[in-house]
Amino acid sequence: MNATIVLHKRPVGTPVLTDFRTVTEKKPEPGVGEILLKTSYVSVDPYLRGRMNDTKSYIAPFELLQPIKSGIIAKVIESDHPDYKQGETVYGLLDWKEYQTSTGKGITRVDVEKFPPSAYLGILGMPGLTAYLGLSEIGKLTKGETLVVSGAAGAVGTVAGQIGKLMGCRVVGICGSDEKVHMLKTDFGFNEAINYKTTRNMRRAIAATCPKGVDVYFDNVGGPISEAVLAKINKFARIIICGAISLYNETSLPTGLSVQPFLLRSSALMQGFIVSDYEAKFPEAMHQLTEWFSTGKIKQAETIVRGFDQIPQAFIDLFTGKNKGKMVVQI
């Protein structure tokens, strides 16, 4: 049999387990020219929350009672496709299923001899590309500047901060536990890290850790944390709106301080960043990330959960920050 996780109900607020349902079906057989894939690693990502709402966004909503899709590493266990051999490993935006067939469309072969398979869901995957291209295309970070990263201990944040250090910048991370603060400073070389959950005055904490102000803000969270950073931006600051995890579960349109006066007085730029807009730059970005990763200049942080049935919980846990680095489910 074959387990599939479908969207049972559209979450209201923070997702709960009963929003998902596992259904079993017959294990599929590959058709002519197809491959049969066995899922080995499933990526859970905050942006999936948006697709669970029935609202227009940059990517179509998931359909009710249909499988959720995310980045998946799978093994080719049967092949009738000329380009794929049994035993190879591939990456694709695939269904949350134990087994599935594919025509090969949208699938990429990955080299699991060279790098651990989960790296292709993190540092060498969408989160790595997001960090690299967000900084290069919008942040235009230059040596000696100050970079603040929110959601700093997450999949994108850990990479963004390390790139900032490689570029000769002062890097300050904002995260949600003392353990993460320690990890960012010790394992990833951040100059400073702030635990927003135990910091009473975030503005003061930003001012203290960014004595020259903030030049680039890589924002993964939105909400009050971002308001504190905005208060300290420098003239011509660049703010990359990469995510807004603090707002994804709001049941009404989120409100907060008007950003316009902050942008106006600093001639600052704020731009929404969706990595898929920059596909033309993927090869260049991947080349650089691969070089840095293979020479140990950037490191992968990941939280690996085990078991197909754990996928929904792993996804839910993103919103309370249970992950350090990339959250991956190993099947």
Place this chain on the structure above:
Amino acid sequence: MNATIVLHKRPVGTPVLTDFRTVTEKKPEPGVGEILLKTSYVSVDPYLRGRMNDTKSYIAPFELLQPIKSGIIAKVIESDHPDYKQGETVYGLLDWKEYQTSTGKGITRVDVEKFPPSAYLGILGMPGLTAYLGLSEIGKLTKGETLVVSGAAGAVGTVAGQIGKLMGCRVVGICGSDEKVHMLKTDFGFNEAINYKTTRNMRRAIAATCPKGVDVYFDNVGGPISEAVLAKINKFARIIICGAISLYNETSLPTGLSVQPFLLRSSALMQGFIVSDYEAKFPEAMHQLTEWFSTGKIKQAETIVRGFDQIPQAFIDLFTGKNKGKMVVQI
């Protein structure tokens, strides 16, 4: 004697007449190498409100009991300066005084034979440059796109909308009276104009007047009007934060809908625009504006108030939208 208007108190909320005081002093005499100027036209501008607060911004605050400064057209009535002759007309960022001396620093000669003097405070001055450079440097407006302008009947808005039409765009203006709606459509060629004061559902009005969505938003007002526009922006939209007149008189930090989710889902850009950041582009912009103005392709809208003592009231009236086009005080 010589009248001078000083900042008597820092306004709390909307400015009132008692925030200003007229003091009289001896008429000054030009020193060695100086010129004596007699004020003929005074520009009142919304951005001056920010300088009346004692807060750090892109320009230093006015000092209490010192003269307010703004763009002024003045006549040289005495000259000990080799470059200026009696009878010439100049523009400068000068004090709200009937008479003042100058070393010539920051002063530009203007040709009042060619264009009416007040044009140098409007279409051929800071507001014209703001409209032109905001659209070209941030808006990057291209033919066939939809441009929405808020504060559309103001000094900057009337020029921005006309430039949008010259560039082959659909232009929709937002303003505060039916008379202004009529003016924008009839005199300035806007495709549509919306009176926000009588429109109950601004989002619906934006959707109805911008059937292809909004590509560029030239924002002079901020607040709820801007929230309605944001809800209708297209992928890769550009939002020029040029002013936030609806927020300048707030006594606490203004709040509203979080813009980050809107920017994120449209990969949109929002940037603070201060014309003085683009001085290197002034000659090019002025060349184009002068050509358009002298060939009748763009027109000046202005509201002229008369009398030196009327300057504070003219300034205050900006916040209730009593002006159509550039508000100027003729002395």
